[in-house]
Amino acid sequence: MLLLKLLVVWTSIAAVRPDSFPILKDIHERRELEYVLIDLLNVLTKNYEVTCMSIICDEVYLNVFSGALFRRTAAVPFVMTVVEDYEDLLSPNFVTLESLREARKEGCNVYVILLANGLQAARLLRFGDRHRILDTRAKYIMLHDFRLFHSDLHYIWRRIVNIVFLKYHKKIIGVAKSKAWFELSTVPFPNPIKGVFVPRRVDIWKNENFHYNRPLFMDKTNNLNGEVLNVVYLDHVPSVVVVKNNVTNKIGGVEIEILHTLSEKMNFKPRLYQSPNAEMHKWGQKQSNGSFSGLLGEMVNGGGDVALGNLQYTPYHLELTDLSLPYTSQCWTFLTPEALTDNSWKTLILPFKLYMWIAVLLVLLITGTIFYGLARYYMNLQEFKKGQGTSSKSKQVIEEYDAKPGLYLFGEIINSILYTYGMLLVVSLPRLPTGWSIRLLTGWYWLYCILLVVSYRASMTAILANPAPRVTIDTLQELVDSKVTCGGWGTETKKFFEDSLDEFGQKIGEKFETIDDPTQAANKVAQGVYAYYDNSDFLKYISVRRKNAFLDVKPDNSTNATEVTVKQDAERNLHIMSDCVVNIPISIGFHKNSPLKPLADIYMRRVVEVGLVEKWLNDAMHPIRVLETNEDEVKALMNLKKLYGAFIALGIGYFLSGVCLVGELVHWHFIVKKDPNFDKYALDLYYKNKNKKH
Incomplete structure (x- = not known):
């Protein structure tokens, strides 16, 4: 396809006669321009790696490429674009645009632009820079034209720095030895352009030779000679951490x-500054008039050379700035509230699970029933033996039964259950039971009780000593089901969730709200109505900072300290969702089409490979992790709140005991005392006769 395009272009070149355009007749006759191009291209192909050349010219300079230029230069692929002299290159036609895109797609790293109209060339450069159609880091050869150096185009020469301007000087008429010559100049990078653009001379071409033989396209970013670069920053942990002092930050x-590191290796001096109203605008967004605010506004408007502020490596940022190689990858997730489900009142039942408690209860009932059955067996056996003897004595079974001290413990089902329950609580029996079967069962049941009680106590100790279990939100599905409002900074974040292919991400996008103040967002999260989206390190920072803000109250302000403590106890704890919504690469920013990026990427890769970034990240997060560790240690201490279960059990016991006491009093006054046989002076005879009746 490329060869076909070249063939078509070459046919159009051959159809143009050298004398078609007498505007530059002197140059055409002597072929000086063709010769200097031959020498320049040969130097390029010899000293630099040329992958492809893009030639952009009009019909005025088309005959320069009709002679020996391609025969006397190295065989290098090229894409040629011929534009009409009336074409507006700020909005080129389809054929021209496709040709420029093809050159960019093929990776052409040399551009030869020969346009007679300097304004047309300027508009081409503006269009190529705005839409990234031209590779601004390639090597350029252009005709010298003062219209290219207007102040409106000064920003172009901060981006296209590898360029050689060809300025033609005619032969001085009347001077015998005078010959036409070309002055080769370039932009004065890294020196800033102040008011007037003054190109810097590189070499002189005369008599088909270079006068100084200087490097035409030397690396201008390797040593910036101590130039001051504007660096706009945004306070965002851990990328940029600002510690405010009384005087300076x-x-x-x-x-x-x-x-x-970059300033030391590339030899420049950074001038750090913040964008106007940085606390409110932060990274910045597109305004109604088409401009940008905040940090991105400084980069788009050309105020900053470098941007620091945890820039995500996303298409949105890449469209507005140039991003370095990512130096790390961050987990972006939500800061969520913990549930206020206080289970301190369940302390006594927490050591065992539900099925364990069911098993303990069943064993209690079954064992108590077995004790009762064995006791009744012995009682019936004694009654049978008495019945074999004197019949008059059979009526005294109760007296004989009372004489056997071990059987009355389990002679009734209620007593049997109560004494079995007492052994489970490691309470000794009041008397040793009689009957070998009951004694053996009691011994083995005691072993079971000891093992069960030891397990219960160990589990209870762990529960009381360790922090209470937390009910948290750790997945997107749990976040969607929780019904809390989600939010974060910027409309682009909301759009990210709305355009998500994940069902839960789309649901989060529907209820996503933008918020500018992370402190306000953390307060809303503590109220249990909000979930805040950011990277996990920054979420940890605002969470720890908010917790420790309650400890920063002055001692003499006791009233406020009490109010803060009450407020803290009423609010929920903050929790960082364990599942990452997305892992995003993070980079530092340069202004669009910055020439500093290629060399900065090399140093960035070295810094990452030797582990310096990981070390700096640990240094930035160390104070936060120390505060977080201290908070966890405080939470693990014993407190009165964990004993709520004991007080609840005690209260239940008091209540049931009081109910039983009232019941006994009612029974005594309304049943016992109303009995005709009741005699308060002979209560033993009353109960003895009553038992005989039963």
Whole structure:
């Protein structure tokens, strides 16, 4: 396809006669422009790796490529674009646009632009920079034209720095030895352009030779000669950490350390500053008038050369700026509230699970029934033996039964259950039971009780000593089901969830609300009505900072301290969702089409490979992790709240005991005392006669 395009272009070139355009007749006759291009292209192919060349010209300079230029240069693939002299290259036609895209697609790293109209060339550069159609980091050869150096185009020469301007000087008439020559100049990078663009001379071409033989396309970013670069930053942990003092701010963080490394290796001085109203605008968004605010606004408007602020490697940011190689990958998730389900009142039943308690209860009932059955067996056996003897004595079974001290313990089903329950609580029996079967069963039942009680006590000790279990939200599905409102910074984040292919992500996008203040978001999360979206390190920072803010109250302000403590107890704890919504690469930013990016990427890769980024990240997060550890240690201490279960059990016991006491009093006054046989002076005879009747 590419060869076919070249063949068509070459046919159109051959159809143009050299004398078609007498505007530059002198140049056409002497072929100086063709010769200097031959020498330049030969130098390029010899000293640099040329993958492809893109030639952009109009019909005025088309005859330059009709002679020996391609025969006397190295065989390098090229894409040629011929534009009409009336074409507006700020909005080129379809054929021109496709040709420029083809050159970019083929990876052409040399551009030869020969346009007679300087305004047309300027509009081409503006279009190519705006839509990234031209590779601004390639090597350029252009005709010198003062219209290219207008102040409106100064931003272009901060991005296209590998360029050679060809300025033609005619032969001085009347001077015998005078010959036409070309001055080769370039942009004065890294020196900033102040008011007037003054190109810097590189070499002179005369008599088909270069006068100084200097490198035409030397690396201008390797040594920036101490130039001051504007660095806009945003306080966002752990990338940039700002510690505010009384007078100045101390700035640290991972990206600040990376910036210091780049400034040392590339020899520049950073001038750190924040965008206007950085606390409100932060990264910035597109305004109604089409401009951008915040950190991105500084980069789009050309105010900043480098941007620091935890920039995500996303298409949205790549469209507005140039991003370095990612130096890390961050887990982006939600800060969620913990549930207020206090289970301290269940302390006594927490050591065992439900099925364990069912098993213990069944064993209690079954064992108590067995004790009762054995006791009744012995009682019936004694009654049978008495019946074999004197019949008059058979009526005294109760007296004989009372004489056997071990049987009355389990002679009634209620007593049997109660004494069995007492052994389970390691309470000794008041008397040793009679009957070998009951004694053996009692011994083995005691072993069972000891093992069960030891397990219960060990589990109870662990529950009282360790922090209470937390009910948290750890997945997107749980977050959607919780019905709490989700939110984060920026409309782009909301759009990210709305355009998600995941069903739960779309549901989160439907209820996603933007919020600018992370402290306000953390307060709403503590109220249990909000979930805040950001990277896990920053969420840990605002969570720990909020918890420790309650400890920063002055001692002399006792009233406020009490109010803060009450408020803290009434609010929910903050929890970082364990599942990551997405892992996003993080980079530092450069202005669009920045020439600094290629070399910065090399140093960035080295910094990451040797482990410096990981070390700087640990340094930035160390104070936060220390505070978080201290908070966990405090939560593990014993407190009165964990004993709520004991007080609840005690209260239930008091209540049931009181009910039984009232029942006994009612029974005494309304049943016992109303009995005709009741004699308060002979209660023993009353109960003895009553038992005989039963």
